[in-house]
Amino acid sequence: MIERRMNPHEGRSVINNGVKLRGSGFCIHMFYIRPVTYRGRIDKGQKIGEMLPMQRVYPGITSHVHVQNCNRFNVTRYL
Template sequence: NIFPGNNVSLCVCVCLCVCAAVLCVCDGVKFGQLCSGNSLNTRRTSDSWGQGHHGASRGTREHQGLDIKCNDGATVYAPFDVTLHGKVTVYTDANKAAINNGINLRGQGLCFKLFYVQPDRYYGSVSKGQRIGVMMPMQTVYPGITSHVHVQMCGKSDPTPYF
């Protein structure tokens, strides 16, 4: 016991140290460029299909990600060193097959998904700035929408602080 006769102080000290370590895991993590042509990761704001921020209304549900502008056919990059962890099937609706793909990723202590991306591969490691794949043809399914990559945290928390 480094605080003789004072177990409460020790407990508080250990708790603060552990909490600080947990907070530092993601502290300062920022996504690098996701799409060619959008070096600042500009977000989709509002269009005739809705809004792209986390929590935006989608009828009876809430949008569970953040939409980053990305032109159809644009190259999608690793935002930092990542490990690819398999395919994401975005929709069950066959009418949306043209954009029904994505990928699970992990890196910098984060677990997240990218929707509407046709990856070059589904497993392995990719370094920051290297190509992951290509933006799928969103305009074929949602004419007039601001084409975008949907970034969704695995736990569906708000990804905005990382941008």
């Protein structure tokens, strides 16, 4: 479920966009996307959004999606 909008930075950057996703036993923040919606249920395989052009802010960087646990717990042991 998409719970709400999340911004990774302060200010009005073109890449300052993301969402908080919560499900059964997990909660993540997903940044650098333009979400389809900021609230509501999503199904497996459903489009969440589009990646934002990070090069407009950081020339030379490869655009990517940043996924972070809500509690910042280190998930390395699950990889």
